[in-house]
Amino acid sequence: MVLQVLREAHGRHLTADDVCRAVQDSYPSFNRSTTYRVLELLGAIGLVQQTRLGDGVAHFEVVDNPDRHHHLVCVQCGRVQNVPADVLSEISLRLAERHSFHIGTVDLMIQGECAGCRGGASGRGLTAESAGG
Numbered sequence: 858m859v860l861q862v863l864r865e866a867h868g869r870h871l872t873a874d875d876v877c878r879a880v881q882d883s884y885p886s887f888n889r890s891t892t893y894r895v896l897e898l899l900g901a902i903g904l905v906q907q908t909r910l911g912d913g914v915a916h917f918e919v920v921d922n923p924d925r926h927h928h929l930v931c932v933q934c935g936r937v938q939n940v941p942a943d944v945l946s947e948i949s950l951r952l953a954e955r956h957s958f959h960i961g962t963v964d965l966m967i968q969g970e971c972a973g974c975r976g977g978a979s980g981r982g983l984t985a986e987s988a989g990g
């Protein structure tokens with residue numbers, strides 16, 4: 858049922874705690890250490906991948922997700938956006954051409970600033986500091 862919880866998350870990223878809580882809805886006796894063990898097992902057999910999103914917390918998602926994606930992580934607010942894997946298809950072609958390298962799996966996390974944090978929303982922080990002159 859851990860796998861089912863992850864499948865139903867649809868592109869969201871769940872921590873072990875999230876998974877544990879969701880499973881406990883149906884199976885109250887399910888505990889945290891069981892969750893970790895199951896996640897570890899699913900990871901070992903390649904059904905679940907662990908993704909680090911820069912906040913030091915492991916997030917889990919199913920590997921056979923039909924829409925593979927990569928992660929854009931905002932360093933300001935920590936927001937995670939999913940990027941369709943096809944943004945990499947061009948890079949993939951180039952690697953194949955230049956290096957005869959075929960990409961298997963990619964675990965990509967791109968850090969930066971999201972639209973909200975890059976401003977536009979407010980002009981704060983731009984106050985003139987006319988201390989001397």
Ligand SMILES: [Zn+2]
Binds near residue numbers: 868869908926927939
């Ligand atoms: Zn993801």
Ligand SMILES: [Zn+2]
Binds near residue numbers: 934935970971974975
């Ligand atoms: Zn942000």
